[in-house]
Amino acid sequence: MHKKTILSGNRPTGLLHWGNYTGALENWVKLQDDYKCFFMVADWHVLTTALDKVPEIKQNSREMIIDWLAAGLDPDKSVLFIQSEIKEHAELYLIFSMMISMGRLERNPTFKEQIRDLKMQGEISYGHLGYPVLQAADILAYKADAVPVGEDQLPHIELTREIARRYNHHFGKVFPEPEGLVTKFSRFPGTDGKRMSKSLGNTIALCASEDEIRKSLKTTFTDPDRLKLTDPGNPDICAIYSYYQKFAQDDAELTAQECRSAARGCVACKNQLADSVVEYFADIRERRIYYEGKPALVDEIVEHGNTQAREAAALTLATVRESMGIG
Numbered sequence: 001m002h003k004k005t006i007l008s009g010n011r012p013t014g015l016l017h018w019g020n021y022t023g024a025l026e027n028w029v030k031l032q033d034d035y036k037c038f039f040m041v042a043d044w045h046v047l048t049t050a051l052d053k054v055p056e057i058k059q060n061s062r063e064m065i066i067d068w069l070a071a072g073l074d075p076d077k078s079v080l081f082i083q084s085e086i087k088e089h090a091e092l093y094l095i096f097s098m099m100i101s102m103g104r105l106e107r108n109p110t111f112k113e114q115i116r117d118l119k120m121q122g123e124i125s126y127g128h129l130g131y132p133v134l135q136a137a138d139i140l141a142y143k144a145d146a147v148p149v150g151e152d153q154l155p156h157i158e159l160t161r162e163i164a165r166r167y168n169h170h171f172g173k174v175f176p177e178p179e180g181l182v183t184k185f186s187r188f189p190g191t192d193g194k195r196m197s198k199s200l201g202n203t204i205a206l207c208a209s210e211d212e213i214r215k216s217l218k219t220t221f222t223d224p225d226r227l228k229l230t231d232p233g234n235p236d237i238c239a240i241y242s243y244y245q246k247f248a249q250d251d252a253e254l255t256a257q258e259c260r261s262a263a264r265g266c267v268a269c270k271n272q273l274a275d276s277v278v279e280y281f282a283d284i285r286e287r288r289i290y291y292e293g294k295p296a297l298v299d300e301i302v303e304h305g306n307t308q309a310r311e312a313a314a315l316t317l318a319t320v321r322e323s324m325g326i327g
C-alpha cells in the first residue's frame with residue numbers, strides 16, 4: 001500500500017530536552033515504520049526571533065541531528081535534512097506569502113503568545129510574522145498528509161491548510177490539506193513545574209549525564225505545600241510525579257499513594273526516579289556517544305538526507321511552476 005507522507009521539524013536552538021522527546025521525538029521514532037517520513041532541522045526559522053544565535057546555528061543543527069539519531073530516528077527509514085539546504089522552500093514561501101492576509105497572520109495565537117513572552121513589541125520583523133508561511137512551505141514542499149506536532153503548533157497547521165486550499169482553488173489541486181497529529185504528552189513540565197521550554201531555562205537535556213540528571217531532579221518542583229516529611233503531598237501538581245508517569249510508569253501508582261499518605265518523602269522519591277530515568281535513557285546516551293565519535297558518518301547521513309529532500313521538493317516545485325505557468 002502507498003504510505004502516507006509526514007513532515008515535521010524543530011528549530012535548532014540548543015540541545016534537545018525531555019519535553020522535546022516526549023512531545024515529539026519519541027512519537028516520530030514510532031511513526032517511521034508506517035509513514036514516509038521527512039524530519040527537518042528548521043534553521044531558517046531561528047532567524048525569525050534570534051539573529052544573535054546565527055553563529056551557533058550550524059553547530060546546533062548538527063547537535064540536533066545527533067540527538068535525533070541517538071533517539072532512534074533511522075536514516076534508512078526517514079529523510080533527515082536541513083531546511084536551508086533545500087532552496088525550494090524559499091521559492092514556495094515567496095509564492096505562499098501572496099496567499100494569506102496580514103490580518104490572518106496577526107491573529108495567529110502562537111505569534112501573539114511569542115510576542116508577549118519575548119517582550120518583542122515594536123521590533124517584529126516581516127519574516128517573523130511570516131513564520132507560519134515558511135512552515136507551510138516546509139510541509140507542502142513534500143505534499144505531507146500529516147504533521148506530528150505539539151498542541152502549540154496546531155494554529156500553524158490550520159494556516160497551512162488554508163494556504164493549500166487557496167492555492168488549489170486558484171491553480172488546480174496540487175496540495176493535500178495536511179492534518180496535525182498531536183502527541184499526548186505535548187505539555188510536559190520543566191524543573192520549575194511550568195511547561196518545559198528552552199526559553200524558560202527549566203529543561204533537562206536528552207543526553208544529560210547521570211550526574212546532571214540527579215542534580216536537576218534535586219531542585220525539581222514538587223508540591224510546595226508539603227514542607228515536612230509528615231505532610232501529605234499532592235502528586236497532581238508535582239513535576240516529579242509527571243516524570244514518574246512518563247519514565248517509570250510501573251511505579252507511578254504506588255508513588256502517588258505514598259505521596260498522599262506521606263509514606264515516602266520527596267528526597268527518596270526523587271532518588272528512586274533518578275535511578276529509573278538513568279536507565280530509561282541509557283540506550284539513547286550510548287548511541288549519542290557513538291555518533292559523537294563518528295563525525296564523517298553524521299556528515300554522510302545529512303548529505304544523503306538533503307539529497308533525498310531536494311529531489312522530492314524539486315518535483316513539487318516543478319508541479320507548482322507548471323500549474324501557475326510561471327517560473
Ligand code: TRP
Nearest residue numbers: 007008009010011042045135138
Ligand atoms: N514551528 C516548529 C516549532 O517551533 C518548527 C517547524 C518549522 C515545523 N517548520 C515545520 C514543525 C514544519 C512542523 C512542520 O517547533
